[in-house]
Amino acid sequence: MRRTNFFFIYITVCFSLFILIFLHASIRRSREKSALYAKREMVHKFHLTDLCLFTEANYTRHLSQADLHTPFQDAPSSLEHFPSGGIVAPPEIIRRINEKLD
């Protein structure tokens, strides 16, 4: 078999898989719709305000409820030391005010 044919088979397989990921995503979305709404229902029922993503510190566990001066809790210009603080961007207002300090 010519190399071109091998290549076209390879690209066709890859392209089919590429299309398949959109299809798979759509199937999973419709399958998980009820689970998604169950989570939403739980948020409504328990009056939850945050997602349970980072449990290492109270202000990363409840990002939206954190004190406004959380980044400076240990010292007036202390740097954030929890790893999740490296992923989560602080609210824009805090970033704007303290830009020159950091």
Add this chain to the structure above:
Amino acid sequence: MKNWIDRQKNIIDFTLSSLFRRKGKNIALVSVFTLVVLLLSSVMFFTYSFRKEASIIMEDAPEMVVQRTVAGRHEMIPVSYIKIIQDIAGVQEVKARLWGYYYDPVTGANFTLMVSDEFPLEDGTITVGEGVSRVRLIYEGDWVEFKAYNGEIFELEVVDFLSVESGLVSSDIILITENDFRRLFGTTEEYATDLILRVRNPREITTVAIKVAELLPDTRQILREELLRTYDAVFNWRGGLLIVILTGSLLAFIIFAWDKASGLSADERREIGILKAIGWETSDIILMKFWEGLVVSLSSFLMGIILGYIHVFFIRSALFQPVLKGWAVLYPHFNLTPFINGAQVASLFFLTVVPFTVATIIPSWRAAIIDPDTVMR
């Protein structure tokens, strides 16, 4: 048309043979290219799906949370504030929330303890989230020890579990009765953790928030819009580590493209010279190089995207886990629902495949317009 197709096939055949002659170099090139696309697409899939899921889930969060702050810190709020807020025109309902953190010395994990009227429990019993059960190795009917604020140790019985599927919102939650909560933390009935309120007309929410701030100056109001904005900004591409990953990947890619665009190896030059000497046109050589660039970049792009999808939605972003877990003892197990942004995929395609292919063509065009004899020397 058939002739055109045959011509392209022959050129691709030749291109593939040429790539196979430099097997080692090209396999390394495709592998690194694939890895760069894998990393970029993983970040793209993870952040987009997470933000999308968060926006759906948090849509039913409380419209407004009222916190009391003392010396800039969140403090327990007097329940008497409910009456003051209820009297504001437009307020439909005000409720007190009781919740807090409990550091578990056995595992070193932090749990979120909550009181909920919606989940009837008897005193002395609790319902726990998936993460709590996993970390503490507790099952239905087990007794869990808690150390109260005054050092008193008391045990509560696990009677139920929150569903595993709801891990993203409930993994570290322990539902407890109000009496047990107050016994554990020593709070009196006059105080709650914060207040939540619903407003009749959603357009009046800002007005209500301003009125609450005027009447109760020691409080802070957090609107649902702010909650949603928080989670929209969590994995913002400008945020912290993401920018490091993105910059690293993009720089690696620029080095690739630069290496390709800056010149050809002696072998490649000689090959072009020979092809010209045996009668290939400059356009044929550019076409060959175009196919070469496309073969490498398209196969790497497709493979990278597919692997990125598998990485995020099948193996729970295993590469990102150490960063996401941080110092947390309790990390929720959750499967993200795949949301794909077509525009982002298209951008990734135009940022990787197109520049790489163009970068492959330019130096070849330069070599192809020189006299074959000079090139071969």
